[in-house]
Amino acid sequence: MLASLYLSFTDYNLLQPAEWIGVENLSRMLGDERLHQSLKVTLVYVALGVPLQLGLALAIAVLLNTGMRGLAFYRSVLYLPSLLGGSVAVAILWRQMFGTEGLVNRLLAYFGIEGIGWVSDPRTALYSIVGLHVWTFGAPMIIFLAGLRQIPSSYYEAAQVDGAGRWKLFRHITFPLITPIIFFNLVLQIISAFQAFTQAFIVSGGTGGPSDSTLFYTLYLYDKGFGEFDMGYASALAWLLLIIIGAFTAVNFYAARFWVHYEN
Template identity: 55%
Template sequence: MSVLEKPAAPAAAAPPQPPKRWKRHEVIAGYGFLTPWLIGFFGLTAVPMLASLYLSFTRYNLFGAPEWIGLDNYLLLFEDPQFRQAAKVTLMYAVIGTPLKLAAALAIAMLLNSKRRGQGFYRSVFYAPSLIGASVSIAIVWRALFIDDGIVDRIGSGVGLDWGGWIGNPSLVMPMFVLLTTWQFGAPMVIFLAGLKQVPNELYEAAAVDGAGRWRKFVSITLPMLSPVIFFNLLLEAIHSFQIFSSAFIISNGTGAPAGSSLFYTLYLYLRGFQDFRMGYASAMAWVLVLVVGALTFVMFKTSNAWVHYGGDER
């Protein structure tokens, strides 16, 4: 062997492998911890979903045996004017309410991002409506505020605006529901606030040296850096907007009045299933909603590559 050649280093010893029986015990323990979740998933989610899928192809009134009718329920949906009205109302609510809610959440998050005395208190105050906003009690209070001769109507009359109650006015019902969902901006606000904490301050300092103003910093730094958070909030709030039920049921007294202006999709599904006992028809409505939300989610993920920028992207 040449003097210039170094002897090969001895191969590193392989780490000792645990006995197979240990691995088996770990797998058993893991499934043991998962068992409660698996029971809940199959018992409360998967099996009921499969049952509703079967019922959507049947005529079923809760009291007799399901009668197979094929695609008749799905075909009847698109001939039902109330179904189209419910889809229209829900889509309008999602298109208007979701962006306004996220805009309010982002604006308040940016205000709370700066260090100031009592910051924790202000965060708690702004988050509080999200803890109680979807409850029945808040829906009852909201109805009392906007009925004819309610507080909001009295304030309007005091400044010369005769609304006659928002709940009884078909043109004002949707703004009332949009205002309610916008008021519940606490959850996306907290997520935006966490995202703002991750934006490096050096980017703003460099932009200030280049002469960028607040608007330029917001457009060129804040929005691109927050794009994953915006996408996450947008996806969640869009899905939630299709699930509105309790506030619509309480405020409209379970009727969708006036003139169907508060007939949201889930409310109409409830009326057909538990008022008319057309469970097959209601199940078909539920699966149409699942397909619509699934398609919306798919489209959002596919289009996110054009505007969502993650750390390490070269775009």
């Protein structure tokens, strides 16, 4: 990390000794249009993907917590996307599914709807990757399920005696008691979403296209460091990403005092 911090103030191409240039990399960032685009794409990805993924994970966890038979089997099956979602193979499969002749368009054609090239259209390419992120809901789901199973059943029984329905049980018992779990998942998933790379790299063929619509921050950083060998600038980009993630984490910890409830 210290070496990376030093390199962020240098001009370094991996082949020649690093040359100290001070804050020149910072001034480059201010006028770097592709960097601004990558920040925009990444922020949209985080803003859409994280809430949708956590919402789906919580809904499935609540469903699994109803005491259905074969819980261990369903839990294992639903956890699989989290194990596979970050792999190159699944990213390739996802690109094929959302291609012009892919499975999604074939299903739409069955209902008489004309499909588009989801991953080749700048208007929809990013949302197809958001869909892949939402699909990998297994890890937060398992954590939610563990938290739900720690809530004493006596709370629900007492509320039901007073006439509380399912919505009130969730709103006044389940949600407040699992806010620490929601907070934990929120922080982890925001950090993970900012670091997303494989899906965008594979789906876009490493270019961030079409028209930079899937140019994630990490993809741009990788292109600068290992595509153009501009390692000094890439190191500066890495530290900017660290600052951004740290800022979001700090805001989450500050806001947690207003909505996260602990027993003490």
